[in-house]
Amino acid sequence: MARSSARYVCPACAATRDTETPLWRCPECASILDLADGPGLTPAAIDKTDTSPWRYAAALRVPRDGAISMGEGGTPLIERRWNGRAVHLKMDYLAPTGSFKDRGVAVLMSYLKQHGVASILEDSSGNAGAAMAAYSAAAGIACRILVPASAPAGKLVQMRAMGADVVPIEGSRQDVSDAALAEAEKTFYASHNWQPFFLEGTKTVAYEIWEQLGFRAPDNVIAPAGGGSNVIGCHIGFRELLAAGQIDRMPRIFGIQAANCGPVAAAFAAGADDYIPTETTATVADGIALSRPVRLRQMLAAARQTGGAIAAVAEDEIVAALKSLLRQGLFVEPTSAAGAAGLGKLIAAGTIAANDTTVLILTGSGLKASARIGGLLGLDA
Ligand SMILES: [Zn+2]
Incomplete structure (x- = not known):
């Protein structure tokens, strides 16, 4: 299966790592990670037969081969x-x-699938959790999502209906993030906020x-x-x-x-x-x-x-x-x-x-x- 050729770059300590092994934070200093800027795009490089993010495959560091897409992107x-x-x-x-969130999660989940990740942890106030639930279901990846206990009921139904293990956490949105960090040692932390x-x-x-x-x-x-x-x-x-x-x-x-x-x-x-x-x-x-x-x-x-x-x-x-x-x-x-x-x-x-x-x-x-x-x-x- 195709793999990403990008490199992780730490904005805090400038460490770099290849993306063969998915990471969620800098192994050196625990900072968020970025990807170095990509090559950009020319009009001629656009694949006009595709309306998903891979319309711009020439500029994406996640190959289309083996990607998980449900027609996200291409919005009016x-x-x-x-x-x-x-x-x-x-x-x-x-x-x-x-x-x-779907356009980001499609690319993230495709990368994780292409690199053999079998189960993920996410925390979300709603929309990202729904997107993670949907795309992990499509990818066959187990998905555990920590949510604020106060999140709108419709959003929680959406996540659970697609098979995610949804865990309500009392307190603020920040308390939910803190709880996820505490669990990140056990399950791959695929937080949309952390993942480049x-x-x-x-x-x-x-x-x-x-x-x-x-x-x-x-x-x-x-x-x-x-x-x-x-x-x-x-x-x-x-x-x-x-x-x-x-x-x-x-x-x-x-x-x-x-x-x-x-x-x-x-x-x-x-x-x-x-x-x-x-x-x-x-x-x-x-x-x-x-x-x-x-x-x-x-x-x-x-x-x-x-x-x-x-x-x-x-x-x-x-x-x-x-x-x-x-x-x-x-x-x-x-x-x-x-x-x-x-x-x-x-x-x-x-x-x-x-x-x-x-x-x-x-x-x-x-x-x-x-x-x-x-x-x-x-x-x-
Ligand atoms: Zn670092």
Whole structure:
């Protein structure tokens, strides 16, 4: 079977390792691991017969031979108006399990399958767990997922229905991550937040936006930011296109957090380059409620190096944006509305100019959060 030729690179101590043996952290210093940037892409190298991430196989370090794909990726880019401005909506909630996570998990799970991993451990507030459950089922890999006890019931049903061993953990989202770390000695820790092969998949959203805009980069990309995989994936994907000479400048990358749980926005606002102590409370944007994201520094770098920002929005702003999206027929989950609320504030502040090309990534389907949406809108029976 085909194998990845990429190398792991530690951003903390610069150690490198081949990817023959899957790792989840640096063996030298326990940091997260990255992959060195890939070769990027040219229009001629696109496989137009494929709509999955392997449409860009020339730029992926996970071979298509032996890959696990269920038609993820290839999502529409539609044009709408938002706060009086023309914007593009990247419909990444249209995916096999209803979230953008599928494109990252497809690539990660393919790598793990190709390297003989038989069972995995994940922790997730919902969407990533659903994607891991689905793709591990498709790959024939046993999957154990630690979840917050407060996670929406629909998301847990989705994971269990596909055969995952779902273990509710009392406490915060961070408590769930801590519990997973404690178990990582026993089972391969495939956390989407730690695994660089997950980002290898999420970076394809940048390639798709580039292709759909006629092989151009937008001026601005906006996405909700919790673990940061869209922010960092866009940074990697567009950076590779820039290095390959396919775009002439980077888009500004904006990550939007909930003010109730905004450690990255707080660090950004303070001019810090690492975590600063931040109070966190519950938010309707449950998909981005991470108090200590492991790739926080990389999110800050993505925003700062591109002239973007990591910004925070209040609960009432998220709910107002959600209502506005729903009234346009866009049935997304509240977490996606955080991105839309942030876009509205950037437009109102004049940060996004009238003639800018702007892409908002819509990340998760409302079908998994219908009870919560009903509650927010007062539609409970
Ligand atoms: Zn290291």
